[in-house]
Amino acid sequence: MKFRLATGMSILGLLLSCGTALAGTLEGPLQIIVSKDLQELKIYDGDVVVATSHVSTGKAGHSTPTGIFSILEKKRTHFSNLYDSAPMPFMQRLTWSGIALHASNSVPSYPASHGCVRLPNDFAKTLFSVTRRGGHVLITDREIAPQEIVHAALFKPVVVVPDTPILSEAGLRPGLMEAGDKAVEVAMTDPKPEVLTPIVQKTEQDPIRILITRRGxxxxxxxxxxxxxxxxxxxxxxxxxxxxxxxxxxxxxxxxxxxxxxxxxxxxxxxxxxxxAGKGAPPNGQILVRQKFKPLVEAAITIRNPEIALGTHFLLARDVDSDKGKADWFGMSVDNQLPSATMKRLGITTEADATQPDALTKTLDRLDIPADTRLRISELMGEGASLSISDTGLGPETGDGTDFITVTRKVQKADAGAVEGGKKSKKKKKSSVTVIN
CATH class of the missing domain: 1.10.101.10 (PGBD-like superfamily/PGBD)
Known part of the structure; x- marks a missing residue:
């Protein structure tokens, strides 16, 4: 904890001083969480808050989607082609359909954007200097915070004996990468970029991204x-x-x-x-792995008590030590209400409750991952590896050139209408992908 706190304080000093020249020496994954109810962005180093800023998310009719995202593209200078070429400096794209973090001269303490997350200019500039492509950003309706999670189901690095064939050399079935068949209007003026050079110095290898979901x-x-x-x-x-x-x-x-x-x-x-075929019961879950936005592994797993929703969870690995075979995982549970039709299709009769303190642990308890699959993924473990868990699999935002993106739906209260524009509405409102403002 002393090392983590010291690291956090050094990052905090960097952010407060806007010392972009020092950003090239910064290593280690940061966790960015945007809370829509507080209109606030927090940066975590493990479970330590190292910086905070107010933000402005999407206004009524242009709601900023919630969920688990990652930085797909970074541009210091960008202009909107839908809103009078409005400047969007220090743009960090979260979806190819048009959501991003960016600087703005107008960042009120209430939702005012056309879907993006507006940041104060100085903060956006410094944030841009300390992030890298693939870094995770969570956008939530209510404030959540990562906590250290210790569980046998979580992956740890393994040391491979020299001159011994490793499982990562074996070919496994590539993952499905479909971006959906519907055209989406976007506010980006440039085509999807090729691989960009990250601002922050790279670690020994790019971190892997893991998704556990139901078998389709x-x-x-x-x-x-x-x-x-x-x-x-x-x-x-x-x-x-x-x-x-x-x-x-x-x-x-x-x-x-x-x-x-x-x-x-x-x-x-x-x-x-x-x-x-002597294969036992059909598996009902799957685990997928990507690295540098490309699929590496797809394998079957078993989810016990499948009638209970997995829920939506996110974990990030810190202080990964291959010599000691250890990794510290920090995780959180995200609100996500499944549509009734989706629950019926998946055979789910019990919804998940992200507010329960043991929600993530209970989900991990139900996962049976074959030993060979676990070994192969453990061989790929490195600093900043992440694990997403979701019932809904690969959504339309997860496609070619992305990590695993999970768009969530706001949990509706049975005894209250949704609040929009200061007035109550009985109509359920779900998160949707909107264009960059």
Missing amino acids: DREMMIDLQTLLTSLGYDAGVADGLHGKQTVIAIRAFQLAEGLNEDGMVTPELLTAVYAK
């Missing part, structure tokens, strides 16, 4: 196709599509096993195929 239909179908082919029922290329060849293979299996020969994918079919 595509992943289930790929596994089904693979297992059917291994059992002698040629399902064709394992592409996750319920095509003609896959239907033929399913019907052949159903006929041989005395099942209803309809070619449909059902829980009963999955259970039967997994049992026949």
Whole structure:
């Protein structure tokens, strides 16, 4: 704790002095959290607050989305192409659809932007100098703070014996990267950039980003196709599509096993195929890893008590020591109300409550990660590794050139209407992605 506090104080001194010349020597991941209810941004080094600033988020009709984001692009000079070429200096982009942190001459103590997070000029300049692409930014409806989390499910680095093949050399199925099929109007004047050189000195390797979520239909179908082919029922290329060849293979299996020969994918079919292949029960979760915005690992895991929501959580690893095989994890739970249709589709009957002090620990208790998968990810562990947990998988904002982005929905109170523009409204309001102001 003494080392962490000393580091925090040095960063605080840097921020207060706006000493950008010193920024190149700063190492170590910072955690940026924007609280919409307080209109405030805090920077954490571990669980220590090292700097605070007031901000102005999106006004009514242009609400700033909440969730887990990372810095995708940094530009010292930028201008809006939707709002009279308004200057947006020290812009740090959080989504390709148009949300960013940036400096402004107008930062009132209330929501006033068109969706971005406005920062005072001096603070925005200094923040720009001490962040790097890939650094995480959380935007929340209420104030939250990271706390140190100790749990056996969390990853620690491992020391690989020289001249011994490591699992990271093995090829695993790449992750799905779909940015959605709907066009989104953005306020950016430039195309998506190539790789940018970070302002802050790089550590030994770029940190990995881990996502734990529920297994989707595509992943289930790929596994089904693979297992059917291994059992002698040629399902064709394992592409996750319920095509003609896959239907033929399913019907052949159903006929041989005395099942209803309809070619449909059902829980009963999955259970039967997994049992026949000697693979136990079908996995219901998945873990994905990215590094430098590119997919590295995708593997199946098991989520116990799947009828209970995982919730939305974020953890960041500090003081990662490969020699000692240790890492300090700091985590927090984020409010996120799932739509009733999503809960029904995922078979969730019990919602998550991020306000419970043990919400994150209880979720970690329910994760069973295979030993080989855990070993491979542990081999990739380094300073600043992060772990996101979410029920909803890869959303439309997670795509090519991003980390895992989770957009959350505000938790609605049953006995109160949502407040918008100072007036109560009974209509539920959910976070949406808006354009840069």
